[in-house]
Amino acid sequence: MLSLSDIRLTFNPGTATEVKALRDVSMQIDEGEFVTVIGSNGAGKSTLLSTVVGTVKPDEGTVKLDGLDVTDWPAAKRARYVGRVFQEPRLGTCSSLSIEENLALAAARGKKRGLGLALGKKGQKAMFAEHLEKLGLGLEHRMGTPIGALSGGQRQAVSLLMATLLPMKILVLDEHTAALDPSAAHKVLTLSAEIAEERKLTTLMVTHSMRDALAYGSRTLMMNAGRIVLDIKGEERSKLKVSDLLERFGRAAGTEIDDDQLVLA
Ligand SMILES: Nc1ncnc2c1ncn2[C@@H]1O[C@H](COP(=O)(O)OP(=O)(O)OP(=O)(O)O)[C@@H](O)[C@H]1O
Ligand SMILES: [Mg+2]
Numbered sequence: 436m437l438s439l440s441d442i443r444l445t446f447n448p449g450t451a452t453e454v455k456a457l458r459d460v461s462m463q464i465d466e467g468e469f470v471t472v473i474g475s476n477g478a479g480k481s482t483l484l485s486t487v488v489g490t491v492k493p494d495e496g497t498v499k500l501d502g503l504d505v506t507d508w509p510a511a512k513r514a515r516y517v518g519r520v521f522q523e524p525r526l527g528t529c530s531s532l533s534i535e536e537n538l539a540l541a542a543a544r545g546k547k548r549g550l551g552l553a554l555g556k557k558g559q560k561a562m563f564a565e566h567l568e569k570l571g572l573g574l575e576h577r578m579g580t581p582i583g584a585l586s587g588g589q590r591q592a593v594s595l596l597m598a599t600l601l602p603m604k605i606l607v608l609d610e611h612t613a614a615l616d617p618s619a620a621h622k623v624l625t626l627s628a629e630i631a632e633e634r635k636l637t638t639l640m641v642t643h644s645m646r647d648a649l650a651y652g653s654r655t656l657m658m659n660a661g662r663i664v665l666d667i668k669g670e671e672r673s674k675l676k677v678s679d680l681l682e683r684f685g686r687a688a689g690t691e692i693d694d695d696q697l698v699l700a
Pocket of ligand 1: 454
């Protein structure tokens with residue numbers, strides 16, 4: 436279980452650029468739960484995810500994984516539990532290296548912690564090919580291709596694989612399909628849901644699409660000005676339509692959302 440208690444975080448405190456990015460955020464996410472996170476620009480979604488990944492340390496509050504207090508753990512130490520895929524396809528992978536080399540880098544992260552893949556180079560390659568085949572993009576036949584030569588969607592699919600290659604528990608997806616065209620985005624979202632389901636990963640996915648927020652996962656959080664203002668699951672969520680969510684979104688933000696395209700895109 437992932438639990439955040441009374442998390443507060445202020446950027447640049449006491450200066451003209453002070454931002455209260457997280458104000459008293461608490462949430463508990465069950466093992467295997469897939470949570471979508473929505474909210475307007477600057478609401479604190481990425482910052483929330485960063486406190487889970489460990490790249491940002493809260494001023495107050497605690498982050499616990501399976502009851503273990505990891506608040507003071509740096510991101511590197513949490514990497515065995517948490518995998519992240521970024522919005523920008525270029526960020527998660529190394530462009531000049533091949534698909535195989537990128538995957539080998541991801542696999543090597545486990546070596547330090549004694550999870551070395553005692554497969555040898557050949558065995559490892561076969562294992563990568565098997566994983567790539569599951570993506571259904573034919574990338575298993577292009578393992579020598581530099582990542583930079585792939586489309587954004589293919590690249591995000593490989594990023595997803597890299598983030599989840601080693602045994603881990605929590606998958607953090609921060610608008611990881613925002614830079615993709617609709618069909619590639621759909622493919623990558625489907626893959627994300629499949630991987631999360633198959634591996635029983637606890638997943639946090641930020642999206643700007645209300646439709647995707649309801650279509651994927653089993654629970655939806657809405658953030659506004661550093662707070663969680665809506666937390667829905669179960670029957671209440673299954674009955675909710677995109678228009679209802681938009682209305683609540685507007686109410687929470689104190690504005691009417693008149694440009695549906697912006698949030699539905
Ligand atoms: N490193 C930082 N230094 C200073 N301010 C920051 C930093 N990171 C985020 N902020 C500020 O904290 C607030 C929350 O930012 P955050 O990136 O979490 O928003 P978001 O909900 O992810 O928005 P978006 O939808 O635009 O990605 C914003 O006002 C942002 O400007
Ligand atoms: Mg963000």
